[in-house]
Amino acid sequence: MRVETRTAARITRYGVRDVARGRWIVVYGVVLFALAQALIVIEGDVARAAAGLVNPTLLVTPLVGLLFGTLYFYGARDFNRMLLAQPVGRLELFNGLYAGVALPLVGASVLGVGLPLLMAAITRGSSFGGPLRLLLVIAALTLVSLSLAFLVAVTIRDRAAGMGVAVLLWLGLTVLYDGLFATVAVTLPHVLVEKPALVATLLNPVDTARILLLMEFDAAALMGYTGAVFRGFFGGNFGRLAAGAALSAWVVVPLLLARRRFDRADL
């Protein structure tokens, strides 16, 4: 293994250990577990419980990712200086930190939601498709929000301002964007026809995730004509690929921007 890779792997291992020992992450996993378990009991059906988990997880995972990611990066700032006084390159440190926080956070959310769903699917002999798709989307959204969190923390030096921006971003992605979308759709129905609506959905990772999951859980029927168009697109392989590419871009692009800034910044 190259020295750089080995160094990044060491930093990742340290990050995982540091994060996994924090109380925060355990509480997060347990809350998700309890929520999933409660829905299974209430709904009495794995697929319906998974569908019921869509909205809460689409709200919670980006919020936790953004807050946890920015807090973690600001908290690590002084120790980062100490690490960079060792023979450690900035990019190795950055990569190691991201992986070190992403692995436990993805682990906590996927295990928290996934364990009860998969256990119930096994004992009741129901399909794994829905729960697995949900877990994949949760993992992707966690990575997206961590990338955005790192970009915010690298760009804005002031911790309070950075946290404020992180919350605003979350609000924008989960609430404001949809509000704007709905307003345009109602006031200018001829503008937000199918294709622009499809594009607008791909531009917001939370919406992309939502549509992917709604398709899976057959809720598109509730969405009328637009639902049919969306089903035609996101139900097909091309649409799934486009959605996957859009979510990947939301992970990679902010992360690369943050990396570049971190490489050039005064620390």
Add this chain to the structure above:
Amino acid sequence: MIEIEGLVKKYGRLPVLRDLDLRIPAGRVTALVGPNAAGKTTLVKAALGLVRPDDGRIAVDGVTVGDDPSYRERIGYMPQHPAFPDNLRVRELIEFIDGLRGLAPDGADTRFARRPDSAPLDLFGLRSSLDRPLGTLSGGTAQKVNAALAFRYGADLLILDEPTAGLDPLSRTRLKDLIRRERGRGATVLVTSHVLSELRDLAEHLVYMVDGRKRFDGTTADLLHTMETDDLERAVARLMEAGAAESSRDASTREAS
């Protein structure tokens, strides 16, 4: 040795280092002193590659500080404030840094022919704290961990930023013993400190900075001689007074013109 040529650094529009030329001589203890905001910390950060200069060059043992971090294998750094992750234990931190420096946890070498030096751990009485989480350590104990790490790797260059802050008198004495030991080994030591009385019997060379420029660069003996005192603190105070008088003269000249 650290060589600095025409180093310029601005934070936004605020100049912090102004065309600084400086040589920190090899194999000696150099004290870097100056009032707050003189640029000492920025200079130290530039040597570590933490701050990107706007202009000029800084080289450590002939290697220009840039993107290649390998030159830092030769540096031991003790930051002013220890900042460790709360959830790690002291032992894990040490193993982690050993690993980053290419040393296996048991001290067996994987990259170069050096073994970590555990003597500073004993010297600061840290053996009993090895299994404690870093978040539970007092400020002073954390600073001792900081020191033990800086002196652990047989560094050719030690950069110590206010190293005695927060240490009790016994640990301060031990730290000074360590500095002497490293100096005896031929290491270059750069210390920034406000407690000048502590540097009196350590520092052979002194750099006094104000406003991102050096105002004095020479041996401590020279400084004491020039300032006609045998008290280092008083000598530096006189330098500061002279500097203050000069800047107020500059200001009044500007006002008059």
